[in-house]
Amino acid sequence: MNGPTAFIRGYVKITIRGERCEQFVNLAASKHVEIWDMRHLPGQGIRMKILLSDFFRIRPLLRQTSCRVHVEARYGLPFALHKMSRRKAFIAGFFLFFIGLYLLSNLVWKIDVQGNVNVTEDEIRKAASAEGIYVFQWSFRLKNQEELSRQLTHRLPGVSWVGVEKRGANITIHVAESTKPEAKQLMNPRHLVAKADAVVTEIFTEQGRAKVRKNTRVKKGTILISGIVGSDQNPQAVVAKGKVKGLVWHEYQVSVPLLQRERTYTGAFEKRNYLITGNRALQVSGYGKVPYEKYEIITERSDAQVGPYKLPVGWMTEKLMEVHEIERNITEEDARKIAIEHAKSDALAKNGPGAQIRDENILHQEVKNGKVYLNIHFEVEQWIAEELPIIHQ
Template identity: 30%
Template sequence: MRKNWNEAFFGHVSVIITGQLTETFINQAVREGIQIWDVKRLDEQRLVCSMMLQDIKRIKPILKKTSCKIHFNERYGFPFLIKRLMARSGIVIGIILCVAIVFILSNMVWHIEINGADAKVEEQIQKLLKKKHIHVGALEFLLPSLNTIETDLSSQLPKVTWVGVSKKGTTYRIDVVQKELPKKEKVTGPRDLIATKEATIHHVYVEKGQSVVSPDQVVQKGDLLVSGTIGKTEDPSFVSAKGEVIGETWYHATTTVPLKTDYETFTGATYTKHELSFFGWDVPIWGFQKQPFKYEKHERSTKNFRFLFWKLPIAYKKIDYRQYDHTNRQLSEAQALAIGKVDARDHLLRQLPEKSKVLQENVKSQQIVDGKLVLKIFFIVEEDIAKPRAFSTQERKEEIEKQNQEDSEE
């Protein structure tokens, strides 16, 4: 009879049957469905054969009927291996503990490498990682996914332009690209303050230099506001002009506000499933609902188990479900107008100097187009319009001398 995997798993034995009716014993056993193979006769009263371990009890009545006896010759298969191992329990426990320790160490974070960050940002990253329990010694399959770590770090590090998180073996690598903030321009010589745009002057605050404009005066882009030349015209001094020139400026803005909006709102309800994957087959271990919510979004993270340098065909899967509701918002024209004015004002102020403020706003036109309210708004703003412009002292002296000559000739 051809052997198969059942023999190894359930165990089989080689036995010697002794008696006058050994052939009758074999025939009776086969008729009752007992698997027997490798039958060989040793002499007139003995034969050797193999059978499944689970059939030993079934042959006892047959042995009794045929007056045969059985002697076990060899034992094979998993049950006998377990029995032999149990006899050496100390060695078995040691092997199991050794494998378990190596398995845990293989799935543990041993090193976190941060590249591209200065000392301050690196310290911030380390603190954020510890809050998420990402540290040397943490079990890798219990940590958030790489995408989640990237998103959280990017949102909480204002001085960082880009964060990349990768994993190689037991090492997490975090690559950082920091923002290159514009360096403050150092004052290296005499400068004037000139207008950055057309405006009506409201206030002039001069720390250094000589003001050449006054309140209510209208200036154009590029006009001189504060001169870096001070003192007498016969013996002038040159400084780097410093101060603020607050002027009234004007802007036109166009914005649109949908009157009807469909959007999704998360309710805060969550549901988590935990699974173990063996060779591609997913086995639920916690959370058995097929569809926890009617409207849901889910995020799946998969962590493969490792043993030393090898990735095992076993993985831990975590699926987080978040419930959301569909909501429709219908705005009246008045409500849309109020929202549009606030949005347009905020958008404008984000593009202006820090201390700028809106003095007045007038809606020039409003109309509904394709379900959207289209607004055209005129803003009057108060802002600092001064910016520095360097000049050559030699050229400035020549200009002053020329002006003095023209004045004397007159």
């Protein structure tokens, strides 16, 4: 029953205590009293939610079963209206809000700039302000979008086109800058050397002279592709280009606890609703203390729109999900598998795209202080070349 209908009609969370709580529930069901979220409490008690109209119907049932009732929380529109009725200034403001909503929707609230790289956003905003585009400007005072686009393009040097897009209270300025030929990057002569001890598995030379072959064992700093070409009598330094792959050995020390903790949802939740105006939120339902010891909040927001226009007002719902921590013991074998997977993921992430694990070996494994400790050796095939500038003597 917990939904829009219950919110409109109003409902309460109550606790029933007494020796005949189950009989009370059966009698309430026979009288068609709607009950949901019912839970048994330690001792002789039951917590439940019922509609506000049904709350006044259960008094004869309480007397008949000698049970006591305690109201823990109140929810819904009737209670919200009752609270608002005691705040005359709020009611007046509520009506003034809708009166002013139309006026506010005709103001410019936000200006975004997109597409600029070399032209600064400050320069674009100054040019836009000179053409009447600024925050809190009346929308009907703006020039048409074609005129604005033409004037802004004229005002901004280095820009080939400017587009102005208006959506509700937001304006987006799209900038297309004039293209310039990219300056060719100057590259000094260089070698390609090994960045780690490895065994070469693949080598492709685009420019320069290969100094190693497949299956060659190399040390860190060994020249793989030389940037010196030509004869000994007439050597020439060039930019060595190419790709080299090799098998590299990595060693990892990983620990995994045998006691794992997991967080799960129990299925119970509470809701809070807010009316959003600008950057402010007014709570309209879900008052009271959160009944859960541990919970997570999931927020959903929806903004009001009139056709394609977005208004500076909306509705936000917070869902407070009760969570429960579960502890479970895993076997030493499961902990070993988890440790290996973590080490593999780290090895692949750290050694760049194209890295592949060719072999693995567990060097040492022990259980100490409730954890499994592993020393793992990986053989990873990865790119091993890095640049080394050629310094002329």
